[in-house]
Amino acid sequence: MTLDTVEHASSTPDHQQPWAELGLKPDEYQRIREILGRRPTGAELAMYSVMWSEHCSYKSSKVHLRKFGELPQETPLGKTLAGIGENAGVIDIGQGYAVTFKVESHNHPSYVEPYQGAATGIGGIVRDILAMGARPVAVMDPLRFGPLDAPDTARVLPGIVAGVGGYGNCLGLPNIGGEVVFDETYVGNPLVNALCVGVLRHEDLHLAHASGAGNKVVLYGARTGGDGIGGVSVLASETFTDEGPTKRPSVQVGDPFMEKLLIECTLELFKAGVVAGIQDLGGAGLSCATSELASAGDGGMHVELDQVPLRDATLSPEEILMSESQERMMAVVEPQHLAAFMDICRKWDVEAVVVGEVTDGDRLVIDWHGETVVDVPPRSVAHDGPVYERPYARPTWQDDLQADGAEKLPRPTSPEALREQFEQVVTSPNMADKSWVTHQYDRYVLGNTVLAQPEDAGVVRVDEETGLGVAVSTDCNGRFAKLDPYAGAQLALVESYRNVAVTGAQPLAVTDCLNFGSPEDPDVMWQFERATHGLKDACAELGIPVTGGNVSFYNQTGDTPILPTPVVGVLGVIQDVRQRVTQGFRTEGAHLLLLGETRDELSGSTWADVVHGHLGGLPPAVDLDAERRLAALMVDAAKSAIVEAAHDLSDGGLAMAVAEAAFRNGVGATLELEDPFIDLFSESAGRVLVAVPEDNHEEFVSLAEQHGVELASIGRTGGAQIVVDGRFAIDVAQLREAWRSTLPAVLGSISAHA
Incomplete structure (x- = not known):
């Protein structure tokens, strides 16, 4: 041949070539x-x-990604040392240290060959970090699957989790966070996003x-x-x-x-x-x-x-x-x-x-x-x-979807029904304990992991002498993004931003993995354009740069695209990791304070999804100024060591936050709520639940006033039950057991899939 x-x-211009193939x-x-x-x-x-190819050239997304380059490349600590266009973003975190981080997708390979697809996704993102001159120090894995009980999930989930864990564990890198989300639209198209964090001195870039x-x-x-x-x-x-x-x-x-x-x-x-x-x-x-x-x-x-x-x-x-x-x-x-x-x-x-x-x-x-x-x-x-x-246009079905709000859904009319729905939400697949997944990962290898799953954000120590560290979180609610891609992307950003701040870290920079359907579909491209615009506008107002990321298109099976899933990772710096704040209640009698405003916002919520199988309406409103003030409060509170526990409110609302905070150490709570249903299940943004010891209560209330953060006293910690407004009580240990059993009941024991 x-x-x-x-x-x-040059001499055979008419030679046939397989360009289409x-x-x-x-x-x-x-x-x-x-x-x-x-x-x-x-x-x-x-x-x-x-x-x-789409994956390498970004040919359908370049025109929309350029807007991220318009963002200021400064952080509260200084300039971005490397940004969009490099293998990974690099940001100054002080004391001569820099951190590089990035998230990428390995979705389709992980559907074809779950173990190797996920494993090589971890390997690839680690080399991106290495190429910047950094030592990789931690990984994270935002994952999306079809319904927990779907045959396709049974095929791909064990292999993907084993691939992530097998590769990362062998490298000796702790897996400090991520997500496991189930939804019908991911059947046949799981999302395997992989994030890596690396540390370097400025001169090593x-x-x-x-x-x-x-x-x-x-x-x-x-x-x-x-x-x-x-x-x-x-x-x-x-x-x-x-x-x-x-x-x-x-x-x-x-x-x-x-x-x-x-x-x-x-x-x-x-x-x-x-x-x-x-x-x-x-x-x-x-x-x-x-x-x-x-x-x-x-x-x-x-x-x-x-x-x-x-x-x-x-x-x-x-x-x-x-x-x-x-x-x-x-x-x-x-x-x-x-x-x-x-x-x-x-x-x-x-x-x-x-x-x-x-x-x-x-x-x-x-x-x-x-x-x-x-x-x-x-x-x-x-x-x-x-x-x-690519042509894009607001979908013809978008108005009808947004008009179909959750306000019309029947609400519980008795204490028994309220308790039943509380348990439904807490033990649902998306809210249930993910230990089946995370126990296959080494979260503490290298000895510098300060916080890991199921905390709100992963935290890693960078300098042993000073305690300097970084916190990272990834988040996205695809249901919100389906209802309003602009707001949905912003909600993903502020949830990650808030999760980082809740630990006591100052948010510094953003990386994103934008998972969408076919760019040849005008509906999908409209979602993409709106999501990138929302993310850019929110980053501009919050004053944090997008340092890099990834676009993954063609995530659909046949004509059915996935929920638009703009996963957003936020990295923050904490000056001394010994000051970090954890989510679990620890003592009896601490004040439970709810920061931020709770509204009747249930469209796209876990309650609407789990109890009614409903998706419609408008997602919660975003108040970026309130998010900034809330984050500043949490960073200052951590420095002052006046908060015993803190937990961001997002998926599952207050119901989920209280349950998870109680599960950590087996300490219950008694809640006094104005409207138990709305207060428990609303997913209004910009909210945090904090537990403040009696001796620090006055100081914290004063600090919240200084930052202009709304605050409501909703109860006290203590006991072995979660008691809601005298209407019902749930034993913490029993609820925790039900919460823990959801995934194993379907997936079996971990050892069976090892």
Whole structure:
């Protein structure tokens, strides 16, 4: 078979190519020909197809994501050190430290191959953090599944959880938080979002660029195999049919032990000062690493593809360029540092090979056994792909959906009915104990985890001497986003913002993972446009930057898209982790104070969903100024050590907050409520439940007044029951047992799925 070289491509302009099978549109293929002045070679076609895929190029979302670049890049502690466009955002947290964090999706691969899809999602996001020069210190995993009792959930959930835990545990990284949410729309399309946090000193920051003619390009880590050819770049760029995915390329296969060696090797390379530029190999593999490094540099690059170490010697150049084999990195190394670079790799038993060098020109040239198979402008591959302004319009059904509010739903008319619905909400799958999942994760490895699930936010110590730490939370209520995508995205943001502040940490920055249906559907694109606009407006008002994130489209089965799910992660800094506040009641007789205003806001609520199976109306109102004042109060209260416990109110409202706070230490509460039904089940935003000891009560009330935060006294802690307004009482231990049993009753014991 004739090798499809650049010379051959130039002389055979009419040669038929499988551009459509690779996901390219007719006009996209024609544009490639115009860029090159000829038809592409097979290797060039492979590169453009994966790099111009939805997953890699953001071609349907770029026009909407640009608005995040308009946000100020300052935080309360200083400038953002690296933001949108880098592998991950990096923010200053003081004392010479910086933190990098990012969340990404691995949804479709995790449906096809649950264990490996989820495992390699963790591996990929960890390498993004590593590439910034940081040591990864923690991971989180926002997950979405179909109904708990659905056959599809039984197939994918155990494997996904085992994959997240297996890979993260082997790396020795604590899993400090996340979400597990069930909804009918995720049947056949689970969401597996993965977040990683890393820590670095300011001077250790590294960026992805290839500069300096004559510098060597080194590929190091695992060998390249046939697994994941097209991988996430193809899988995440197409809708699944009702029968399953229409394309089934191999999902990447992960090796966490190789990744652990890669982490330690890379950190030592950074410390030795022998790396001039670096890029991890994730989606689109070598196609991405070579083109992005060259595009971000000041020259070109020449690569000898036959130098790439292979696990399968039969791979073609196209397959090598498209392979998404895991645990690989690419570095740019100055010649005088090459020997030291190779010595460090040998020390860690990490294979490293020089595969090319930086050139004076402006082309990315790739040879295969001495013949040129790629000769392209690297920017045309990596950054100047197609940009679509997809049509969008408010759905015709949106008005009817919003008009169908929860106000019409029958409410409990007796104490017995109120108690029954309280128990229904608390023990429902979305509210129930997630220990079945979290007990498969090591939450405390490395010894710096200060708070982890089921706390409102995960907290990690950064500096042992000063106690400096960071808190992270991820959140999204897809039901709210369906009712109003603009408000829904803001509600996701303020919930994460509030969860971070409740621990005593000052919110600093945002990362997001925007999970939506097909961008070719105007209804979906309207949801996306509204959600990104809402997120941008809220970040601007709160004064926090979006430092990076991910867009995941085509999350639908057939014509049924998922609930719009803009997952928002917020990171905050706490000056001394010993001052952190936990959610559990601890003593008898502490004042229970409800901060913020409670309104009759039940549309999209857990109560409406669980008790009535209803979704309609308008989500709770967002008051960003009130959220800022509430957060400032909680940060100051933590510093003053006057709060015994604090819990954000969100899904499940006060009912859920009181139950979870009581479950932590077995301490009950007696509540005195003006309107028990509204007070228990409303999901009004901007609210926190705090327990304040008698000796600190006056000081806390005064502090709340100073911050302009509304406050209501609703009872006291103590006893072994939750007593609501004299109407009913529930034994804490019995309710906790029912809460704990919801997932195991359906999924069985953890060991059965290990």
